[in-house]
Amino acid sequence: MEIYCGVDLGGTKIHIGLIKKDGSIISEKTIPTHVQNGAENGIKNIIETILELLKVSKISIDDLKGIGIGSPGPLDSEKGVILESCNLHGWQNVPITSKIREIFPNIPVVLENDANAATLGEYLFGMGKNSKNFVYITVSTGIGGGAVMNGKLYKGSNSNAFEIGHTIISLNGRVCNCGNDGCWEAYASGTSLAKIASEKISQNNKSLIKEIAEKEGKKIDAKHVFEACRQKDELAVKLVKNQGYYLGVGLFNIIASYNPEKIAIGGGVSKAFDLYKKDIFATLEKMSLKASREICEIGVCKEKNCGMLGAAALCF
């Protein structure tokens, strides 16, 4: 039997699964990351969970053909080291693959950034199936993703390809967390949507958005804007329409650059795709490069486990 293990390592939780090459899940478990307890403790928990999953599934360690890890970056994926990460605060220079190999000495262990792993998962088992040129974007706090070209995950020269959220869509535009002006994610990420909403409300725009956030006792986030939009709040409807426009412009740039057959959108913001998809398509409709636009299918990510499955698929 050929079994692969996928580890989707996130800032709050870790999703671990044993899968077959066809993407079917044999067993899986999600554990908390407890970032504050340090990397050593986190790795210990990952190893224990893998051993536990093998045991409950009655799978011999000899059948395990690889362990793949998708992690927030930046990484040195060749050396298998997590260099540092905003999402894994305090985990610095963590040689995660060699640590895991201490317990699984005869098994290949692969580390790749989480966006690339999810891209591979969605490509093989989700919307990307049966395509050659595929793009996955995740729209949440920021905008990340990956590209499959000629059937192969494209990593770039030092594994930093597809930093698509930081491409400039507006000269001297909105300031991004990265320090640049006018990045795509400074317009179209969930964080930006919330920020733009807060700016508008502080300018005395009345809106349900604020009420919804206050009821939850939270700061305004993208979910509150979408919720208010569903309730036909005027400001929220306008903001979500703009969100579709901003996403549309960035998707156009992806189409112009990569000429993909399919683009899958994942991440928190994609959950409200029904609210702004007409604005995405209306934006694209008005733009050039008709031939490339028309062959490109755009939709929501179909494989909810793409992170874990893609991590495992790194070892295929």
Next chain:
Amino acid sequence: MEIYCGVDLGGTKIHIGLIKKDGSIISEKTIPTHVQNGAENGIKNIIETILELLKVSKISIDDLKGIGIGSPGPLDSEKGVILESCNLHGWQNVPITSKIREIFPNIPVVLENDANAATLGEYLFGMGKNSKNFVYITVSTGIGGGAVMNGKLYKGSNSNAFEIGHTIISLNGRVCNCGNDGCWEAYASGTSLAKIASEKISQNNKSLIKEIAEKEGKKIDAKHVFEACRQKDELAVKLVKNQGYYLGVGLFNIIASYNPEKIAIGGGVSKAFDLYKKDIFATLEKMSLKASREICEIGVCKEKNCGMLGAAALCF
């Protein structure tokens, strides 16, 4: 002996050569396109020139292993048809490969867009040598180019990848010939530089640019701006500085998207690279993604025959 023929088909002239696989040129000739005389006449001239080059080089037709054509698009490269082209006015639905195959029945004939052919030429024989991930851009009337990824020319799903000149760098920005607002080429092409110069001069900005153009009896073009800049004309110096900034922003987007090892800049505007390169690098220096920026070498295209050589290399 293995000999390849490259045909770099342009709107005004056609550069045809016989080459070896190492890129050395055995013989070459440039003929006028005479677009107005029609496609049939143009193809006849191409065929006659190939036969002439074979004859003067004393090469047997049996040694000719392929004929590659780089042509302005849009094309159907699979079927070997030039669909239509602004640069080859009146040439519509031209089955150029099958016409050439009538005379060379046993030789593979390949058609690809000229930007992709030049990319391949510069990759194999110019600045791209010994790299795996390489980008070529040509900056003249518009901005085009191509990308080599993992050592392979990336064409996209319907041969329309790398329409990089039409990626949006400024929301609601300058109007582009393609109809979009804010395309990179609406800011950084030679045509745009000339257009921005004319706009400024019509706003009563005094400048040498106008004098230089008038002396030549021509409308203002990019060359006049560069010439005036060399003569320290105030407006021209400012415009060229902006040109470096606009190019820098687009190059940043390429680095963020493709994470290449090298970017070669060709086309007419690249001839003045010395005038604005410091502004390109100053722009990049201020931006994020340091690791990707630092591994990427940016320079001027090194292989002046990259169009013809790359066309031949399509058959390798």
